[in-house]
Amino acid sequence: MRLFQKNIVPILFIIICSIGFYYSGLSWMFFANDLLTRLARNSFLVISLIIPVLAGMGLNFGIVLGAMAGQFAAFITVVYNMTGIAGFFMACLMSIPFAILFGWLTGILFNKAKGKEMITGLILGFFANGLYQLVCLIFIGWIIPISNKSLLLPSGIGFVNTLDLKIWQYAIDKFYVFRLRGITTPVLKYLNNINFPVLTLIVVAFLCMCVYLLFRTKLGQDFRAVGQNRHIAEVAGIKVDKVRIIAVIFSTVLAAWGQLIFLQNIGNVQVYGSHVQVGTFAVAALLIGGASVSKATIGQALLGTVLFHALFIVSPLAGKNIMGSAQVGEYFRVFIAYGVIGIALALHAWQRLAKKKNE
Amino acid sequence: MSNGLLNKVGIPRLIISLFLAFLVAAAFSYGLPMGQIFSAMLTRFGMNSLLVLAMIPTIQAGAGPNFGLPFGIICGLIGATLAIEMDLRGFTALFFAIGISIPLGAFAGWLYGLLLNRVKGQEMTVGTYMGFSIVSVMCIFWLMAPYSSPEMIWPYGGDGLRVTVVLDGRMEQLLDRFLSFTINGMRVPTGLLLVTALCCILLWIFMRTRTGLAMSIVGSNPRFAEASGLNVNKYRLIASTLSCAMGAAGIVIYSQSYGFIQLYQAPLYMALYSVSAILIGGASLQRATITQALIGTFLFNGLLVIALPVANVAMDSDISEIMRVIISNGIILYALTRKEVGGDAR
Numbered sequence: 077m078r079l080f081q082k083n084i085v086p087i088l089f090i091i092i093c094s095i096g097f098y099y100s101g102l103s104w105m106f107f108a109n110d111l112l113t114r115l116a117r118n119s120f121l122v123i124s125l126i127i128p129v130l131a132g133m134g135l136n137f138g139i140v141l142g143a144m145a146g147q148f149a150a151f152i153t154v155v156y157n158m159t160g161i162a163g164f165f166m167a168c169l170m171s172i173p174f175a176i177l178f179g180w181l182t183g184i185l186f187n188k189a190k191g192k193e194m195i196t197g198l199i200l201g202f203f204a205n206g207l208y209q210l211v212c213l214i215f216i217g218w219i220i221p222i223s224n225k226s227l228l229l230p231s232g233i234g235f236v237n238t239l240d241l242k243i244w245q246y247a248i249d250k251f252y253v254f255r256l257r258g259i260t261t262p263v264l265k266y267l268n269n270i271n272f273p274v275l276t277l278i279v280v281a282f283l284c285m286c287v288y289l290l291f292r293t294k295l296g297q298d299f300r301a302v303g304q305n306r307h308i309a310e311v312a313g314i315k316v317d318k319v320r321i322i323a324v325i326f327s328t329v330l331a332a333w334g335q336l337i338f339l340q341n342i343g344n345v346q347v348y349g350s351h352v353q354v355g356t357f358a359v360a361a362l363l364i365g366g367a368s369v370s371k372a373t374i375g376q377a378l379l380g381t382v383l384f385h386a387l388f389i390v391s392p393l394a395g396k397n398i399m400g401s402a403q404v405g406e407y408f409r410v411f412i413a414y415g416v417i418g419i420a421l422a423l424h425a426w427q428r429l430a431k432k433k434n435e
Numbered sequence: 436m437s438n439g440l441l442n443k444v445g446i447p448r449l450i451i452s453l454f455l456a457f458l459v460a461a462a463f464s465y466g467l468p469m470g471q472i473f474s475a476m477l478t479r480f481g482m483n484s485l486l487v488l489a490m491i492p493t494i495q496a497g498a499g500p501n502f503g504l505p506f507g508i509i510c511g512l513i514g515a516t517l518a519i520e521m522d523l524r525g526f527t528a529l530f531f532a533i534g535i536s537i538p539l540g541a542f543a544g545w546l547y548g549l550l551l552n553r554v555k556g557q558e559m560t561v562g563t564y565m566g567f568s569i570v571s572v573m574c575i576f577w578l579m580a581p582y583s584s585p586e587m588i589w590p591y592g593g594d595g596l597r598v599t600v601v602l603d604g605r606m607e608q609l610l611d612r613f614l615s616f617t618i619n620g621m622r623v624p625t626g627l628l629l630v631t632a633l634c635c636i637l638l639w640i641f642m643r644t645r646t647g648l649a650m651s652i653v654g655s656n657p658r659f660a661e662a663s664g665l666n667v668n669k670y671r672l673i674a675s676t677l678s679c680a681m682g683a684a685g686i687v688i689y690s691q692s693y694g695f696i697q698l699y700q701a702p703l704y705m706a707l708y709s710v711s712a713i714l715i716g717g718a719s720l721q722r723a724t725i726t727q728a729l730i731g732t733f734l735f736n737g738l739l740v741i742a743l744p745v746a747n748v749a750m751d752s753d754i755s756e757i758m759r760v761i762i763s764n765g766i767i768l769y770a771l772t773r774k775e776v777g778g779d780a781r
Contacts, residue, residue, distance in 0.1 A: 411568055
């Protein structure tokens with residue numbers, strides 16, 4: 077019973093997804109394939125949220141800046157035409173300085189707004205998006221010269237809306253695709269048709285392990301200590317502000333890589349749109365996995381990604397079949413994303429207030 | 436300039452004012468039609484002022500700027516669409532829309548207030564996401580609701596209401612045109628400004644009644660308020676009720692002046708723009724006055740109005756939307772990182 081209570085959110089979403097799947101009329105095969113692709117391309121972004129949560133900074137809506145760092149690096153590879161898997165890893169490498177800079181600035185800001193990190197991160201995301209547009213739409217071609225004119229708007233200033241990333245699309249997804257063969261068991265034989273993007277999954281698994289190991293190091297213990305109680309940590313000689321900044325930098329760098337993995341699967345970048353919802357969707361996914369504002373595990377991140385994206389796949393068709401309009405499904409899933417975050421935040425604040433009263 | 440004066444005016448307000456003055460001078464030197472620009476500024480000021488004034492009750496009651504303003508806004512949109520559905524025109528339509536909006540908005544605000552009382556200290560984050568959720572729920576509502584007025588549904592089938600409903604001939608610019616006159620090519624939207632003034636006076640009077648004063652005390656020192664027998668939660672509830680009711684009426688006034696009702700995702704970020712306007716006016720997350728709201732509305736909207744033509748002439752690109760995003764969110768960030776003066780109880 078306690079297990080049930082503890083995992084009420086994921087259980088609820090498993091039920092919603094099952095109903096949605098039933099009404100969507102999708103085949104298992106298509107569903108599983110799509111889900112696997114989405115798990116591979118989105119889980120990195122969700123995992124990038126874990127460190128700040130454990131460091132007591134709540135859900136880092138500021139990962140939008142990480143996504144921007146990733147996109148800046150992607151633009152550079154496009155401009156210099158770096159192709160294939162080398163191009164992709166170059167992008168990952170080049171995103172690091174951007175992400176460290178952005179993460180550092182975010183961390184400083186968060187330290188000035190302690191206790192209000194989440195709303196600050198959210199607004200910071202919007203604010204940074206304004207600056208990002210200023211750079212991509214006004215500075216590019218004007219202050220920052222770009223030799224390849226086909227990347228620019230007809231006026232010669234600003235990037236076009238969609239930049240093609242064919243040069244390193246599927247760089248790691250299709251590096252080695254594994255398909256099960258020769259399963260003849262009637263129920264399981266569908267598995268034969270599922271494509272496993274092996275390298276991507278290895279990279280994600282490797283990252284999970286790194287995050288897991290990180291929390292066993294001295295730095296990881298510092299994160300936890302700061303997360304549990306800032307004042308006690310301070311007394312214990314931990315440089316709280318510094319540790320918090322490091323946590324945000326980690327998160328931002330991971331988010332930059334996450335965005336690059338996402339982009340290499342999609343194969344193009346919506347210059348003015350790809351990064352905007354990254355924070356909201358990643359946060360919603362993490363919460364659906366059963367995490368809270370102050371507690372998150374890798375398992376919850378992965379489970380949340382699966383459930384949230386299952387909902388993404390089924391909701392338009394389910395909406396069409398139940399309500400007669402695919403648009404309803406679209407709005408429903410946007411509502412779920414916002415609603416889950418809203419309710420989770422409200423519950424957290426509520427519990428904290430109740431705890432304060434009891435003390 | 437002495438430090439005291441600088442502190443009093445506030446650095447952001449000073450920067451924005453100077454920037455606005457600079458843009459006005461630039462517009463003047465480019466020979467842009469100043470009459471039109473000034474009348475656009477006045478109109479935008481009148482359009483937005485009630486939505487910004489709606490921030491005052493919650494700030495004063497200690498619940499922070501009302502990021503849940505969409506709760507009120509959607510009620511206003513329901514009122515306005517109902518007025519068209521019933522085929523009303525002119526002032527009947529306007530008053531009907533406002534008359535429906537206010538009680539609906541008050542009810543929504545009351546519910547929202549109940550929530551806010553349970554999440555003290557996190558009102559801004561929770562409010563923002565609850566606002567976002569209600570806007571997406573309403574997206575489904577606009578799709579499914581059984582409206583039948585041909586002006587609002589799609590002409591050739593398709594689901595639900597249009598994304599923007601044109602108010603031409605219904606209540607478009609009714610208040611703007613009421614008693615309006617022109618000096619030096621500048622059209623003054625008298626009716627709109629009168630309504631704004633009326634709202635300010637009513638709010639001013641309310642804030643000086645027993646209830647209003649109690650509300651301010653609750654906000655400035657909740658423990659003292661509790662000790663002197665005031666019911667903190669009750670006054671916070673009143674504040675959010677009032678705020679959302681004002682938001683509901685505010686969006687009707689906004690829509691009539693704009694000439695369109697914007698549905699679906701349009702109200703998503705409206706709360707943020709109102710929050711930033713009042714902060715630009717010099718308010719903090721704990722204290723706000725009517726003057727600050729008015730100054731902020733004028734500065735923020737004035738800047739947006741004038742930036743577009745100036746940027747078009749000066750650099751041949753549309754920078755005003757980008758500027759709006761940067762300024763509005765930048766000012767909120769500034770307010771969030773400011774050390775809270777006066778010892779907040781949280």
